Amino acid sequence: MKTLIVIPTYNEGSTIERVLNTTLEAIEGDILVVDDNSSDATKELVRNFFDTGRVFMLERPSKLGLGTAYIYGFRWGLSRGYDLFFEMDADNSHNPAALPWFLKELRGGYDVVVGSRYLHHTISVVGWDFKRLLLSKFGNWYAATLLGLKQFTDLTSGYRCYTSKALKAIGLEKIKSNGYAFQIEMVYRSHRKGLKVAEMPIIFYERGGGGSKMSRKIVREAMALPFKLRLEAIRHIFKDNI
Ligand SMILES: Nc1nc2c(ncn2[C@@H]2O[C@H](COP(=O)(O)OP(=O)(O)OP(=O)(O)O)[C@@H](O)[C@H]2O)c(=O)[nH]1
Numbered sequence: 001m002k003t004l005i006v007i008p009t010y011n012e013g014s015t016i017e018r019v020l021n022t023t024l025e026a027i028e029g030d031i032l033v034v035d036d037n038s039s040d041a042t043k044e045l046v047r048n049f050f051d052t053g054r055v056f057m058l059e060r061p062s063k064l065g066l067g068t069a070y071i072y073g074f075r076w077g078l079s080r081g082y083d084l085f086f087e088m089d090a091d092n093s094h095n096p097a098a099l100p101w102f103l104k105e106l107r108g109g110y111d112v113v114v115g116s117r118y119l120h121h122t123i124s125v126v127g128w129d130f131k132r133l134l135l136s137k138f139g140n141w142y143a144a145t146l147l148g149l150k151q152f153t154d155l156t157s158g159y160r161c162y163t164s165k166a167l168k169a170i171g172l173e174k175i176k177s178n179g180y181a182f183q184i185e186m187v188y189r190s191h192r193k194g195l196k197v198a199e200m201p202i203i204f205y206e207r208g209g210g211g212s213k214m215s216r217k218i219v220r221e222a223m224a225l226p227f228k229l230r231l232e233a234i235r236h237i238f239k240d241n242i
C-alpha cells in the first residue's frame with residue numbers, strides 16, 4: 001500500500017522538524033507538506049528533508065485555508081497512485097506513533113478511519129483549557145445533531161486516514177468548506193456515499209509551539225455548514241423527483 005501523509009502548514013517552524021522526524025520513523029510512506037507561504041522557517045526546514053526522498057512540498061502563494069490545502073494534497077497523491085492518505089497537523093498535536101494503528105483499523109474493511117478524542121465517553125485531550133474543550137465538544141454535538149451523525153464522537157478531528165477509493169467516491173470537487181467545517185463535511189459525505197467510516201481512540205495534545213490559526217470566521221463557517229449540507233440534500237431530492 002502506497003501511503004501519503006498530508007501535512008498542511010502555516011508558520012509551524014517550531015514543530016515541523018520533530019513532526020517530520022517522528023513520522024518518517026513511525027511508518028513506511030511519503031510525506032507531503034502543503035505550505036501556504038509561511039513567513040517563518042517552515043519551508044526551509046522542510047526542504048532539509050528532501051534528500052530522504054520521502055518528503056515533498058507543495059507551495060501555495062498565500063494562506064488559502066486548511067480544506068483547500070488538503071484537497072490540493074489529495075489530488076497530488078491521487079494522480080501519483082497513492083492508496084492511503086493521512087491527514088495530520090504540523091504542531092505536534094497528533095502523535096505519529098499512532099499512524100500504524102490507523103492501518104490496523106483499516107484492515108477491518110474500513111474506507112475512512114477518524115482518530116477520536118472523545119470515544120467511549122472519555123476526553124483524551126492534554127493541555128486544553130475548559131473554554132477550548134467546551135467549544136470542541138459543543139461543535140461536535142451541534143454538527144452531529146443537525147447532520148444526523150450522532151454515531152460519531154469527533155467530527156472535527158484532523159487526524160484521520162482515507163483510502164483512495166474513499167477520496168474518489170466523496171467527490172473532492174464538491175467540497176466547499178475550509179476550516180473545521182472541512183473535517184465535518186468529509187465525514188458527512190463519506191457516510192452519505194455509503195463508505196465505511198470507523199473511529200479509533202487518539203490522544204490529542206495542545207500545540208507544541210507556534211500560534212493557533214483558529215478564527216471567528218472558521219467557527220462561523222462550521223456553524224453554517226449543517227444548514228448548507230441539509231439544503232443541498234433537499235435540492236437533490238427535488239431534482240431526482242422532477
Ligand atoms: N496550508 C495551510 N495550513 C493551515 C492553514 N490553517 C491551518 N493550517 C495547518 O493545519 C493544521 C491545523 O491547524 P491548527 O491551527 O493547529 O488548528 P487546531 O489544531 O484546530 O488549533 P490550534 O492547535 O489551537 O491552533 C496545522 O498544521 C496548521 O499549520 C492554512 O490556511 N493553510
Ligand SMILES: [Mg+2]
Pocket residue numbers: 089091093207
Ligand atoms: Mg493544532
